Amino acid sequence: MSAEKPAPSLTELRQEIDRIDEAMHRLLMERGTIIDRLIASKKASKTGIASAFRPGREASMMKALAERHEGLLPLDTVESIWRVIIGTFTYVQSNYSVHADISGGDAPMRDSARFHFGFTVPYVTHPSAAAVIEAVASSGGDLGIFRLDQGATSGAWWRTLADRERPKVIARLPFIERPDHPAGTPVFVISKPLVDAAVRDVVLYAAQFERWHRGANEALIRLGGEVVASAADAHGLSELIAVPGTVEPAQLQETLTKAGASLAQLAEVGSHAERFHVK
Numbered sequence: 043m044s045a046e047k048p049a050p051s052l053t054e055l056r057q058e059i060d061r062i063d064e065a066m067h068r069l070l071m072e073r074g075t076i077i078d079r080l081i082a083s084k085k086a087s088k089t090g091i092a093s094a095f096r097p098g099r100e101a102s103m104m105k106a107l108a109e110r111h112e113g114l115l116p117l118d119t120v121e122s123i124w125r126v127i128i129g130t131f132t133y134v135q136s137n138y139s140v141h142a143d144i145s146g147g148d149a150p151m152r153d154s155a156r157f158h159f160g161f162t163v164p165y166v167t168h169p170s171a172a173a174v175i176e177a178v179a180s181s182g183g184d185l186g187i188f189r190l191d192q193g194a195t196s197g198a199w200w201r202t203l204a205d206r207e208r209p210k211v212i213a214r215l216p217f218i219e220r221p222d223h224p225a226g227t228p229v230f231v232i233s234k235p236l237v238d239a240a241v242r243d244v245v246l247y248a249a250q251f252e253r254w255h256r257g258a259n260e261a262l263i264r265l266g267g268e269v270v271a272s273a274a275d276a277h278g279l280s281e282l283i284a285v286p287g288t289v290e291p292a293q294l295q296e297t298l299t300k301a302g303a304s305l306a307q308l309a310e311v312g313s314h315a316e317r318f319h320v321k
């Protein structure tokens with residue numbers, strides 16, 4: 043009869059934890075040693091280092107993390123750890139603040155900013171999406187966040203992103219969508235245009251209509267698109283439309299017109315990575 047192995051003592055288990063913690067810390071410090079090379083590489087790129095944020099890369103990293111994850115540690119925890127790591131690595135490459143529209147309440151926006159960018163990155167509040175857009179437009183390389191589900195009183199904020207040099211939507215958060223996400227308020231992230239560093243799985247358009255037709259909604263859905271927000275103003279009906287990046291503006295215009303909507307203007311206002319859901 044073989045003697046049973048005694049259970050490891052608390053001291054031994056804590057030694058295991060210390061070994062793992064030290065290895066994780068050393069790996070994080072090693073991750074930090076490549077920052078200078080990241081900065082040099084971005085300085086040489088067309089987009090430059092004004093904003094070090096690379097939303098397509100981040101979306102694919104977060105997707106890989108969610109797909110790889112298993113075991114008893116909640117996905118919420120690993121996601122928040124990596125968001126802080128990546129948000130802070132972006133910050134140390136080029137300092138930035140996150141400007142948030144708190145017209146719908148500070149708590150969900152603060153949760154979203156802290157979850158996705160960490161506590162090292164300054165969080166600055168504003169009374170409206172319009173104020174956030176202006177703060178980002180006059181900054182060096184700051185980011186702005188605001189809710190997708192703005193109330194009707196906030197107006198067609200997306201129209202102010204239309205001109206070429208204006209800030210653009212560069213991401214939609216959270217990257218990993220799921221019910222009960224701990225910071226799950228859907229928000230758009232804006233920054234000054236990222237030139238060739240933007241990810242274009244989903245492209246957003248500000249569309250101005252003289253007349254809208256219900257059939258246009260169905261035609262849009264058939265294209266794989268949706269109306270994200272709409273507001274009526276003195277110019278008619280203004281909509282924020284999301285379509286797959288494979289849909290050309292001319293195709294979008296033709297589809298809407300054929301479906302009976304009278305389109306007066308169509309302007310791109312940003313783009314983001316393909317949305318990713320887990321259960």
Ligand SMILES: O=C(O)C(=O)C[C@]1(C(=O)O)C=C[C@@H](O)C=C1
Nearest residue numbers: 080094095096099100128131132
């Ligand atoms: O891959 C890059 O371009 C990086 O700067 C690295 C990194 C990261 O920490 O992993 C940080 C910022 C970017 O938004 C994406 C990823």
